[in-house]
Amino acid sequence: MKKNIKAFTLAEVLVAIVIGVISVAAAFSAYNYYTKSYESVSQKANVNSAARDALILITKDLRNAGFIGTTFLTASCENITNMRDAKIELASVSSKRSGPYGQADNLMLWYTTSPQDRKQVSYTLQRKQNSSEYYLARDVKINPEGQRRGGCQGYNSAFNHPVNNELLVSHVEDFQVIFKDKDGKILAPACSMSCGPEETKLGNNNIVATSYGNMTRGQANQENIHSADIYLTVRSPKEVYNSNRSFRIVNGEAGYGSNISVSADKYYRETFFASVHTRNLSIPQVPTTNTAGSIGEGQGYNK
Amino acid sequence: MKKLNSSEKGFALPVALMLLVVMTLMGAALVTTTSSDMGSNNERDNSSQAFYAAESGISMAKEWLALQPSYVPGSNPDNQLRFCKTSLFPSIRPGQARAIRNQGGQNHIYRNNLSALISASGQEATRLSNFSFEYFVTQTPDRNGYTSSPQKKPGTNNIYYTIYSCGCDASIANCRSQNNNIIALEAVVTIR
Numbered sequence: 001m002k003k004n005i006k007a008f009t010l011a012e013v014l015v016a017i018v019i020g021v022i023s024v025a026a027a028f029s030a031y032n033y034y035t036k037s038y039e040s041v042s043q044k045a046n047v048n049s050a051a052r053d054a055l056i057l058i059t060k061d062l063r064n065a066g067f068i069g070t071t072f073l074t075a076s077c078e079n080i081t082n083m084r085d086a087k088i089e090l091a092s093v094s095s096k097r098s099g100p101y102g103q104a105d106n107l108m109l110w111y112t113t114s115p116q117d118r119k120q121v122s123y124t125l126q127r128k129q130n131s132s133e134y135y136l137a138r139d140v141k142i143n144p145e146g147q148r149r150g151g152c153q154g155y156n157s158a159f160n161h162p163v164n165n166e167l168l169v170s171h172v173e174d175f176q177v178i179f180k181d182k183d184g185k186i187l188a189p190a191c192s193m194s195c196g197p198e199e200t201k202l203g204n205n206n207i208v209a210t211s212y213g214n215m216t217r218g219q220a221n222q223e224n225i226h227s228a229d230i231y232l233t234v235r236s237p238k239e240v241y242n243s244n245r246s247f248r249i250v251n252g253e254a255g256y257g258s259n260i261s262v263s264a265d266k267y268y269r270e271t272f273f274a275s276v277h278t279r280n281l282s283i284p285q286v287p288t289t290n291t292a293g294s295i296g297e298g299q300g301y302n303k
Numbered sequence: 304m305k306k307l308n309s310s311e312k313g314f315a316l317p318v319a320l321m322l323l324v325v326m327t328l329m330g331a332a333l334v335t336t337t338s339s340d341m342g343s344n345n346e347r348d349n350s351s352q353a354f355y356a357a358e359s360g361i362s363m364a365k366e367w368l369a370l371q372p373s374y375v376p377g378s379n380p381d382n383q384l385r386f387c388k389t390s391l392f393p394s395i396r397p398g399q400a401r402a403i404r405n406q407g408g409q410n411h412i413y414r415n416n417l418s419a420l421i422s423a424s425g426q427e428a429t430r431l432s433n434f435s436f437e438y439f440v441t442q443t444p445d446r447n448g449y450t451s452s453p454q455k456k457p458g459t460n461n462i463y464y465t466i467y468s469c470g471c472d473a474s475i476a477n478c479r480s481q482n483n484n485i486i487a488l489e490a491v492v493t494i495r
Contacts (some may be wrong), residue, residue, distance in 0.1 A: 027318075030322075031322070031325065031326070034329040038333055038336075041333055048344075052347055056347065067493075070463050070491055071443070103326045106444070115446035
């Protein structure tokens with residue numbers, strides 16, 4: 001009896017080892033699973049919050065686009081002879097498109113922020129240095145016309161260019177903006193000066209008679225923009241999936257938006273969408289008898 | 304025997320405890336990430352709803368303006384305003400807002416919950432009752448921020464008025480500028 005309880009038998013030891021290995025393996029795989037899912041959840045959360053914050057900023061800028069305060073000093077450095085011609089611009093012509101797949105839009109818009117100041121905001125995809133990654137950049141210039149004029153007193157790149165293509169969202173694969181009129185019809189091109197090839201191909205149809213006189217189609221379109229659809233496709237910074245997955249990014253209406261097929265990889269991608277009423281651009285036809293008209297609604301300013 | 308037994312105990316228990324602790328921590332981290340993400344999404348949702356509340360204020364103000372026989376500037380409305388304080392609007396010089404009066408000769412300030420404007424029932428009505436707006440109207444301030452003298456649309460005799468409207472993600476009774484999202488909007492109008 002005493003001899004029996006002195007040690008374990010070989011079988012007992014083997015069984016103990018097997019059970020031990022199995023439980024350690026189970027624990028390890030559970031740990032592994034937790035780390036993986038934590039990693040992927042945090043990657044998705046990062047993508048989400050970065051893109052949503054950016055959309056809030058873009059939305060705000062788009063709502064302000066085209067606003068010219070009633071007290072704006074036209075005799076200031078921003079002496080714009082035709083203030084109507086610089087409200088919003090969407091460079092979606094093929095020669096100006098950017099981004100990793102060459103299909104992203106460049107958005108540019110203007111609004112006044114004080115009697116002396118007019119802001120020019122632009123959103124573009126910029127390539128990171130020594131990398132193939134693109135980021136959504138926001139650029140702000142105060143009174144850019146002064147710069148164009150050169151001799152404008154007091155122009156100073158430190159003051160007039162407070163935001164120089166700063167990173168807003170990293171790992172952006174596509175950025176699309178689609179302008180629509182009040183009936184939901186797509187407006188393209190839209191630009192302040194000349195839209196380039198997009199207009200050239202219109203030939204004689206490019207000249208439009210407006211209340212200001214003849215304008216190019218792109219210039220005339222600016223004032224009819226009622227809403228802007230924004231699409232932003234962001235990729236996770238790190239790999240998330242275990243196996244390769246292929247993606248196709250289709251943002252916006254065919255012919256105006258993008259259609260990108262991405263070669264298979266393990267990254268997580270998400271597209272964020274917002275539709276903004278550009279409240280300072282469009283001139284909806286509102287009944288005039290019992291409503292007060294606001295700027296941008298019926299009888300706007302400076303007309 | 305006693306020695307052997309105790310060494311076996313000492314191996315399994317700490318490992319099990321450690322794993323338990325690690326897993327609990329990771330689980331907690333996951334929950335925190337998700338819930339903070341959800342929280343910030345909610346926050347954004349509320350602030351965009353507050354924006355629309357402010358827009359409702361602008362529409363209400365336009366409706367009101369269109370019905371007035373005359374537009375007389377009153378006094379600084381700051382003390383009567385709940386949350387749409389004039390300091391939210393940089394175009395007004397502090398203390399220089401002159402709110403347009405109503406027909407009773409008082410500064411016209413209007414505030415309401417969204418639920419009073421939009422008919423809804425159940426959950427939606429509860430949600431709408433937690434958003435409110437407040438507005439006042441002045442003559443459009445000049446470039447120094449004074450609102451006492453009228454600014455006219457170039458080439459016409461039409462006076463510019465500015466509607467100042469704020470949306471809040473709480474009911475008018477509960478909205479506090481320290482705790483709530485307040486979205487301030489302004490719109491310039493002329494009366495036809």
